[in-house]
Amino acid sequence: MLLNTPLIDTKSETEVRQNSVSLRRVASPKKPGGPSRYSVDYWRERLFRRSYDYKSERRKIAEWYVQVQYAGRREKVGLSTNNKEEAARRATKFYKRLQATDWETAIKEFCPRIEALRTMTSLTVGDYLALVQPLLRVRPRTAEIYAYALRKIAREATGIGDRSRARFHPKSHEWRRVSDQIPLSKLTPAVVNAWMDKTMAAAGTKQSDRARQARNINSFIRNARALFSRKILKRLKEMEVKLHKPLPFEDVTLEPQGSTKYESTIDAKQLLKNAKTELQANDVEAWKIVLLALGAGLRRGEIDSLQWGQVDFKNSLVRIHSHGNFEVKTQASEAKVYVDQGLLDELKKYHTEGDTGFVVAPKMKPAATSAKQYYRCELVFKKVTAWLRTQGVKANKPLHTLRKEFGSIICASADIYAASSQLRHANLSTTAAYYVDNRKRVYVPVKDLLADESANSAPAKPRTKSGEAKRTATAPVSAL
Numbered sequence: 001m002l003l004n005t006p007l008i009d010t011k012s013e014t015e016v017r018q019n020s021v022s023l024r025r026v027a028s029p030k031k032p033g034g035p036s037r038y039s040v041d042y043w044r045e046r047l048f049r050r051s052y053d054y055k056s057e058r059r060k061i062a063e064w065y066v067q068v069q070y071a072g073r074r075e076k077v078g079l080s081t082n083n084k085e086e087a088a089r090r091a092t093k094f095y096k097r098l099q100a101t102d103w104e105t106a107i108k109e110f111c112p113r114i115e116a117l118r119t120m121t122s123l124t125v126g127d128y129l130a131l132v133q134p135l136l137r138v139r140p141r142t143a144e145i146y147a148y149a150l151r152k153i154a155r156e157a158t159g160i161g162d163r164s165r166a167r168f169h170p171k172s173h174e175w176r177r178v179s180d181q182i183p184l185s186k187l188t189p190a191v192v193n194a195w196m197d198k199t200m201a202a203a204g205t206k207q208s209d210r211a212r213q214a215r216n217i218n219s220f221i222r223n224a225r226a227l228f229s230r231k232i233l234k235r236l237k238e239m240e241v242k243l244h245k246p247l248p249f250e251d252v253t254l255e256p257q258g259s260t261k262y263e264s265t266i267d268a269k270q271l272l273k274n275a276k277t278e279l280q281a282n283d284v285e286a287w288k289i290v291l292l293a294l295g296a297g298l299r300r301g302e303i304d305s306l307q308w309g310q311v312d313f314k315n316s317l318v319r320i321h322s323h324g325n326f327e328v329k330t331q332a333s334e335a336k337v338y339v340d341q342g343l344l345d346e347l348k349k350y351h352t353e354g355d356t357g358f359v360v361a362p363k364m365k366p367a368a369t370s371a372k373q374y375y376r377c378e379l380v381f382k383k384v385t386a387w388l389r390t391q392g393v394k395a396n397k398p399l400h401t402l403r404k405e406f407g408s409i410i411c412a413s414a415d416i417y418a419a420s421s422q423l424r425h426a427n428l429s430t431t432a433a434y435y436v437d438n439r440k441r442v443y444v445p446v447k448d449l450l451a452d453e454s455a456n457s458a459p460a461k462p463r464t465k466s467g468e469a470k471r472t473a474t475a476p477v478s479a480l
Helices: 013-019 040-044 084-100 103-110 112-116 125-135 140-157 173-180 189-201 207-228 230-238 268-278 284-296 300-305 341-348 378-390 398-413 416-423 428-435 446-450
Strands: 047-054 057-070 073-078 317-320 335-338
Touching: 040 084, 047 084, 057 084, 073 103, 084 103, 125 140, 125 173, 125 207, 125 230, 140 173, 140 189, 140 207, 189 207, 207 230, 268 284, 284 300, 284 341, 284 378, 284 398, 335 416, 378 398, 398 416, 398 428, 416 428
Parallel strands: none
Antiparallel strands: 047 057, 057 073, 317 335
């Protein structure tokens, strides 16, 4: 009977090596009374599962391995099965073939995957993606973004023309098939840099167009480069995968993209009043979305999946965390967001005691768990986007602009650290570079410094721009 042995009952590689002196010998004879090397029983006791570290926890992979030493060469051989009995039989066959031929022949016949991974020159883009995707510790959606970026860069950088609309569809099977056949060894830093230069040249000479193109290029480079992170490379080394050097994005410098700092063009108070007047009566779900985006700084996916159980009316906060229908963007995203009582007062109008369903559009079906981006409230989001454009919000992502406005209001009333905490960013640099418009304009009071000392007995202090409104640290919905 074939048994799939639980991971907790398996031996580690170290235990196998300690308990098997024969593994350190070259074709040593069998022990008196012990099983022969040509028997399944011999190899069954020498199987192990390789381990790795993840978040300070030691884990094991499911595939069985065996370490074989023969003719002065030692290899950890993956047996391509999670079944212990089948693995023992494969190990036996491998050893018999090894003695009848040689290492290269045995590996080629019994472990073609190992042979294919020996050098990057034999890997295509598709091979590499299949190899690293199980090693990624990101959401399926994020993994798809990384893969799409690598395929796009490889395709365009190696000169494979593509003018079809399929190039805009990351799930296009034909587009992916052609991209996956490109040898990864062709994607060198020189080729990537040439692609960047050519793409920037296509943007023309207009500064705004060049800045936009630079941001696009940098985004693709960052996403594709994530597939060659230090953690991934370490795991590949443990798997004895020898990568061709230099790596595709080694020493590749990002394009200068100018200032990306958010500059507010919104009158938040007037916008919120208009939303209350125009949306509350006609489209209450759209009104809730505006409230949560501007008053709590939530992302689109967080609004889409927010449930009443995450809204703490007593402590005036919203808890963002993963649940059955939602996975947080990053670990830092899983946190509390402190909100104004005015926001909670507005939401309370639509909440009944004991209701734990979705806050927005509760009757719509939850999002499916897949790599494809899907929102329950897609139609409502489109209505909100259209309405925001009528209010003068002209950015590419009007709803996300409300999140940036939220961060700017927090920064103006407290500081950038409070804004970064409320926005739940992992790094303060992200908040400073993209999300905050510094509204506190502090300057040297030249007029006071030049004034007659007799008329100015008190020392001059830095002043802020007159008329600047003081804001509370939680987007003041009630004040707005």
